Amino acid sequence: MRILLIEDDAMIGRAVRQGLAQAGFAVDWVTDGRAAELSLANGVYDLAVLDLGLPKKDGMSILTALRAMGNSMPVLIASARDTVRDRISGLEAGADDYVLKPFDLDELVARVRALLRRHVGSGSPLMCFGPLALDPVRKSVTRNGAPVELSAKEFAVLEALMQRPGAVLSREKLEESVYGWGEEIGSNAIEVHLHHLRKKLGSALIKNVRGVGYRVTEG
Numbered sequence: 001m002r003i004l005l006i007e008d009d010a011m012i013g014r015a016v017r018q019g020l021a022q023a024g025f026a027v028d029w030v031t032d033g034r035a036a037e038l039s040l041a042n043g044v045y046d047l048a049v050l051d052l053g054l055p056k057k058d059g060m061s062i063l064t065a066l067r068a069m070g071n072s073m074p075v076l077i078a079s080a081r082d083t084v085r086d087r088i089s090g091l092e093a094g095a096d097d098y099v100l101k102p103f104d105l106d107e108l109v110a111r112v113r114a115l116l117r118r119h120v121g122s123g124s125p126l127m128c129f130g131p132l133a134l135d136p137v138r139k140s141v142t143r144n145g146a147p148v149e150l151s152a153k154e155f156a157v158l159e160a161l162m163q164r165p166g167a168v169l170s171r172e173k174l175e176e177s178v179y180g181w182g183e184e185i186g187s188n189a190i191e192v193h194l195h196h197l198r199k200k201l202g203s204a205l206i207k208n209v210r211g212v213g214y215r216v217t218e219g
């Protein structure tokens with residue numbers, strides 16, 4: 001799942017990006033309101049973490065414009081504006097949740113998860129294919145009902161493949177879904193994740209289509 005982080009404070013931005021990435025999300029980070037609007041226009045995000053005081057365009061205007069366009073993506077405001085009035089206007093403008101700075105990183109991640117869970121419905125949005133079942137919100141995977149421990153990146157690779165079962169995804173495409181902008185990617189990082197995935201899940205479940213990419217199979 002891909003998150004847009006809109007935050008102009010370098011220290012907070014770095015920490016939040018790292019925390020969310022460790023939790024297995026692909027994170028793109030923009031530092032001003034204009035860049036935020038351009039990124040949001042792509043429509044590729046599952047959730048946005050939004051600061052209010054931003055250069056070029058205020059967070060509240062971004063949120064209002066987003067909702068006016070009919071975009072219902074979950075938005076979590078993370079702001080130092082702490083009057084009750086601020087919170088109410090944030091929620092009235094269409095934010096789904098509001099955390100006050102300074103916040104605890106674990107709490108922020110937990111709130112992000114809760115919002116995503118609520119957004120996809122109260123039931124579990126399980127992705128199932130062959131013997132595999134993947135829960136994108138709880139970040140868990142089972143094979144024939146037995147839990148499989150995956151690293152955050154392994155999980156993200158598998159999630160990308162299971163979003164389009166049977167379709168062949170190129171390495172570049174996988175990198176795009178697994179890594180946020182500016183994240184360091186080793187030249188064979190995706191291959192390494194795939195190697196581990198095949199070891200953990202059984203090599204029959206992930207096929208390498210030579211020269212093209214990878215796909216999941218029913219084994």
Ligand code: CA
Binds near residue numbers: 008009051052054
């Ligand atoms: Ca700010």
